[in-house]
Amino acid sequence: MMLYYHGTVILSVILSTIFVVRWRRGISVHFPIIFVFIPVINLGYLSVANATSVNEALLANGIEYLDGCFLELFFFLYVLNFCKLKIPKICTGILMTIGSLLLFISINTGNNGLLYTHAELRKLNGVSYLVKTYGPAHTIYYGMIAFYLVANLSVIIYSMTRKNISKTNSILLLVVYLVIMLAFIGGKAFHPALQLLPASYLFSQIIFLIILSRLAMYDISENAISSLSENGTIGFATFDMKMRYLGCTDPAIKCIPELEYLYIDQPLTAENENFASILKCVDKIQISSDSSHFYVTQDDISYKITISRLYVGKRQKGYQLRTEDNTLEAKKMEALKLKERQKEMEAELLKLAKKTAESANEAKSSFLAQMSHEIRTPINAILGMNEMILHESNEPGIREYADNIKSSGRTLLSLINSILDFSKIEDGKMEIVSVNYDTAGMINDLENAIAERAKQKGLELIVEADKSLPRTLIGDDIRIKQIITNLLTNAVKYTEKGSIKLEIRNNGDSEGLQMIYVAVTDTGIGIREEEIGTMTEAFKRLEMNHNRNIEGTGLGLAIVTGLLNKMDSHLQVKSVYREGSTFSFILPQRVADYMPMGDYRTKERSSVAKAGKKEAAFTVPDAKILVVDDNKMNLKVAAKLLGLYGVKADMSSSGKDTLEVLSKKQYDIIFLDHMMPEMDGIEVLKEIKAKKLVPESTRIIALTANAISGVRDMYLSEGFDDYLSKPIETKEMEHILAKYLLSDNGNADNGADTEE
Ligand code: ADP
Numbered sequence: 001m002m003l004y005y006h007g008t009v010i011l012s013v014i015l016s017t018i019f020v021v022r023w024r025r026g027i028s029v030h031f032p033i034i035f036v037f038i039p040v041i042n043l044g045y046l047s048v049a050n051a052t053s054v055n056e057a058l059l060a061n062g063i064e065y066l067d068g069c070f071l072e073l074f075f076f077l078y079v080l081n082f083c084k085l086k087i088p089k090i091c092t093g094i095l096m097t098i099g100s101l102l103l104f105i106s107i108n109t110g111n112n113g114l115l116y117t118h119a120e121l122r123k124l125n126g127v128s129y130l131v132k133t134y135g136p137a138h139t140i141y142y143g144m145i146a147f148y149l150v151a152n153l154s155v156i157i158y159s160m161t162r163k164n165i166s167k168t169n170s171i172l173l174l175v176v177y178l179v180i181m182l183a184f185i186g187g188k189a190f191h192p193a194l195q196l197l198p199a200s201y202l203f204s205q206i207i208f209l210i211i212l213s214r215l216a217m218y219d220i221s222e223n224a225i226s227s228l229s230e231n232g233t234i235g236f237a238t239f240d241m242k243m244r245y246l247g248c249t250d251p252a253i254k255c256i257p258e259l260e261y262l263y264i265d266q267p268l269t270a271e272n273e274n275f276a277s278i279l280k281c282v283d284k285i286q287i288s289s290d291s292s293h294f295y296v297t298q299d300d301i302s303y304k305i306t307i308s309r310l311y312v313g314k315r316q317k318g319y320q321l322r323t324e325d326n327t328l329e330a331k332k333m334e335a336l337k338l339k340e341r342q343k344e345m346e347a348e349l350l351k352l353a354k355k356t357a358e359s360a361n362e363a364k365s366s367f368l369a370q371m372s373h374e375i376r377t378p379i380n381a382i383l384g385m386n387e388m389i390l391h392e393s394n395e396p397g398i399r400e401y402a403d404n405i406k407s408s409g410r411t412l413l414s415l416i417n418s419i420l421d422f423s424k425i426e427d428g429k430m431e432i433v434s435v436n437y438d439t440a441g442m443i444n445d446l447e448n449a450i451a452e453r454a455k456q457k458g459l460e461l462i463v464e465a466d467k468s469l470p471r472t473l474i475g476d477d478i479r480i481k482q483i484i485t486n487l488l489t490n491a492v493k494y495t496e497k498g499s500i501k502l503e504i505r506n507n508g509d510s511e512g513l514q515m516i517y518v519a520v521t522d523t524g525i526g527i528r529e530e531e532i533g534t535m536t537e538a539f540k541r542l543e544m545n546h547n548r549n550i551e552g553t554g555l556g557l558a559i560v561t562g563l564l565n566k567m568d569s570h571l572q573v574k575s576v577y578r579e580g581s582t583f584s585f586i587l588p589q590r591v592a593d594y595m596p597m598g599d600y601r602t603k604e605r606s607s608v609a610k611a612g613k614k615e616a617a618f619t620v621p622d623a624k625i626l627v628v629d630d631n632k633m634n635l636k637v638a639a640k641l642l643g644l645y646g647v648k649a650d651m652s653s654s655g656k657d658t659l660e661v662l663s664k665k666q667y668d669i670i671f672l673d674h675m676m677p678e679m680d681g682i683e684v685l686k687e688i689k690a691k692k693l694v695p696e697s698t699r700i701i702a703l704t705a706n707a708i709s710g711v712r713d714m715y716l717s718e719g720f721d722d723y724l725s726k727p728i729e730t731k732e733m734e735h736i737l738a739k740y741l742l743s744d745n746g747n748a749d750n751g752a753d754t755e756e
Contacts, residue, residue, distance in 0.1 A: 001126070001127045004194065005046040005050075006046060008046070009045075009046050011202050012038050012042045012198075012201060015035070015206065016036065016205070018209060019031070019208075019209060020035075028082075030074045030075075030077050031078070031208065033074045034075065037071050038202075038204070038205055040066060042202075043063065045060075045064060045195050045198045046060075047060030048129065049129070053121065054119060054121045054130070058119060058130070062107030064197075065103050066103065068102070068144055068145050068148075069102045069103040072145065075148070076152055077092065080155055082165070082169070083159040083162065084162075084164075084165070085158075098140075099144070102137065114135050115134070115135050116132045116138070117133045118132065122192075124191075124193045127194075129192055131192075149181060152177050156170055156173050156174045160174075163263035164263065164264055166264045167263070168214070168265055172207050172210065172211050173207075179204065180197070180201070180204055183196035183199065184197060234324050235248070235250070235251030235253070235256075236248060236321070237259055237321040238318060238319070239268060239318050240318040241318050243267055244267050244268070245259075245262040245265065246264060246318065248262075248321075254323075255296065255298055255305065255323040256323065278321060281293065281305075282319060290309055291309070292306070292307055292308075293306040295330070297330075302326045302327045302329075304324050304326035304329070305321060306321070306323075307320070361427050364423060368419065368423050371416075372416055372420055373704075376416065379413060380726040381634060381727075382727075383406065384634070384636075386405045387637075388640045390406070419553070419555065421555075422559055425558075433478075433713065434590070435475075435476070437472065437473055437474075439469050439470060439472065439473055439597045439600070440471070440597045440600035442477055443463065443504060444600055446485065446502065447463050447502070449485055450502075453489070453492050454492050459498065460498070461500050461502075462501040463600075464502070464503045464505075465503075465504040465505075465600050466505045466506040467596055468506045468596045469514075469596065470592075470594050470595070470596070471596065472591070472595075473589045473590070474590035474591065475567070475587070475589045475590070479566075479567070480567075482563065483559075483564060483585075486560050487560065490556060490557070491520050491522035491581075493550050493551070495525070495580070496524065496525075498523025499522070500520070501521040504518050505518075505519075510588070513588040514590070517584065517585075517587075518585055518587060519583070519584035520583045521580065521581070521583075522581055522582075525578060526576050526578050526579050526580055528542075528577050529575075529577070532575060537554075537558065539555065540557075540558075557571070567587060567588075569585045569586060569587050569588065570585060617734060618645065620647055620737060620741045620742070621646035621648075623668050623741050624650075625647050625650070625669045625671070626652060626669075626671070627639065627703070628651075628652045628676075628681070629651075629673040629703065630654060630677060631673075634726065635651045635653065637727075637728065638703075638728060641730060641733050642733070645737055650665070650667075654677075655678060655679025658670075658672070659687060659688070663693060669698070669701060669736075670694070670698060671701050672703060672720075673703045674702055674703070675705070681702060685718065685719055689719060700721055701721060701722045701723065701724050701736060702715040703726060704724075704725060704726060705726040705727075722736060722739075722740075724736055
């Protein structure tokens with residue numbers, strides 16, 4: 001039994017030591033007192049059990065009265081504190097005084113009749129114990145015990161009704177108190193020498209330690225809350241590791257009103273939107289970060305709610321929730337979003353505008369194609385008939401008129417072509433088609449194309465071409481010719497006297513490309529320096545008062561720069577006002593044959609050079625030719641032109657009619673118009689091919705007024721053998737006849753040039 005008393009003392013000292021080790025600031029002051037008293041009281045019990053005389057036992061017995069006198073008092077004060085209740089200081093003072101008096105009496109008076117009327121020491125199994133008859137002071141002591149019993153139980157039961165007090169802790173306190181009371185009342189129920197109280201104290205120490213560790217969380221939250229609650233805009237709430245609610249501040253309730261109805265230790269559930277968001281944030285924190293946030297709007301105020309881990313030292317003990325007024329930022333965000341939305345809207349509008357512009361452009365392109373067809377068809381007739389006049393009339397006056405008609409008609413045609421080309425460049429639809437071309441032939445053609453005009457104006461034409469230029473280059477010869485012809489034409493137009501010079505030089509090679517330097521220099525009116533920058537703008541014409549009589553649209557240079565851009569080059573302009581100008585560019589070209597071209601003049605003269613021929617170069621009277629066109633005038637022109645070559649052509653004015661004719665008769669060449677009502681030329685061609693109406697040797701040539709660039713390729717890809725544009729130029733017609741009839745037609749009168 002002595003072991004029991006020794007054990008209770010040692011264990012209570014150990015538990016008190018644990019308390020000291022785990023001591024931290026913020027723990028209620030009553031706890032250390034309780035943890036000091038218990039080992040002392042237990043020591044009292046041990047001393048009684050060990051006593052050899054009555055007096056010795058009575059002295060030790062006095063220490064046991066620390067329980068009723070002070071332990072109960074501090075327990076009571078703690079319970080009040082726990083329930084956030086306060087009693088007047090005077091009451092505490094009175095209780096302290098009564099406790100001190102009783103303790104004084106119990107230690108000093110002993111067996112003098114005040115506390116005990118009689119006391120004797122007995123021994124059982126080696127354990128001493130006192131047998132006492134109680135005196136009047138002891139009744140006061142019982143009174144005190146009874147008072148504390150009622151007071152403690154009432155406060156603990158009251159605490160259970162409060163939602164902001166942890167119920168678990170209240171129950172633990174109740175259990176401790178009941179155990180102590182039972183041990184007190186039960187006293188020595190089992191054995192006169194065996195006191196139950198020391199064991200119950202041990203039990204209470206253990207429970208207190210548990211309560212303390214639970215309280216750590218509340219203390220932390222309280223500390224945190226008190227430090228933050230001063231700032232009115234920041235709210236704060238805390239939860240333990242299992243998301244049980246520990247406490248919160250008023251600003252937090254303002255932001256999340258549902259917090260107000262939580263009781264301490266209540267686990268948070270997703271019972272409303274805010275709590276669900278909090279729990280979602282906690283889940284997020286588990287996976288990746290230390291904190292996570294969401295936003296709520298309450299009473300027109302926007303809050304940012306941040307959930308983060310709550311640490312005590314290095315160990316996480318729970319979670320903290322922080323609410324802060326975010327209205328300003330939210331407004332900024334809103335403004336930003338609004339701006340973004342505005343930008344999106346603007347982009348959408350821009351897209352819409354672009355789309356509209358694109359469809360307008362498409363409409364424009366198709367309008368231009370249509371217009372080109374519509375204008376070319378009558379001009380075709382005019383120029384065709386005019387060609388007849390030139391062929392048939394020897395009257396000088398009439399020939400002069402006809403020449404004028406021819407030149408004006410051509411000007412009109414080139415104008416339409418310029419507009420079409422420019423609109424194509426603008427739409428990004430101008431394509432560069434690279435083919436092998438003969439360098440010398442190209443220079444020859446250029447010289448021939450401008451020689452006549454230069455001569456008419458009395459200008460000297462100088463052509464300088466490096467002999468070392470590669471013989472065959474790869475590029476879009478048609479477009480290159482167009483660029484240089486435009487520059488040469490301008491040079492002639494804007495020069496009254498002096499010379500025009502075309503220079504084509506070998507500028508070395510770079511990255512496998514041959515650099516060709518091209519320059520057109522004139523001694524003409526020149527351009528003011530300030531106007532050089534804007535002269536390439538579309539429809540821009542300079543010096544209108546001087547140049548009024550010079551034909552032009554202001555599109556030539558715009559087309560030149562557009563085409564050069566497409567060919568990775570750009571136009572350089574140098575000019576001295578009233579002295580002359582030089583337009584130059586460097587053109588990168590691939591090379592097909594590196595042999596130097598030598599003197600370009602020794603090359604055969606090109607087809608352009610032969611343009612002046614009046615008499616047919618050959619006749620092919622046996623050739624079987626069918627011309628298909630819905631326009632009677634066009635048929636007439638074609639028939640007359642073919643007549644020059646001795647051909648008696650058949651005519652057809654519709655697709656349907658053509659199919660019928662073909663089923664009866666075979667032809668060497670069919671000139672097939674594209675745009676016809678009902679069946680158009682392409683449909684007729686497809687039908688002819690599908691039904692195999694003509695032998696393989698028959699050539700079908702597209703005949704069209706459609707002059708948009710790239711159209712030739714379109715016809716070839718549709719299955720036509722060649723392309724002849726309206727108005728039909730005699731030389732082009734001759735070229736086609738020679739190409740397809742002379743090589744295998746021995747009847748030809750004369751071996752005309754069959755170059756291809
Ligand atoms: P246009 O059809 O009027 O010739 P261009 O686009 O070819 O249109 O040229 C634009 C303007 O640049 C011309 O109207 C003219 O004023 C000026 N210009 C072009 N080439 C020359 C040149 N060789 N000498 C002087 N001025 C020129």
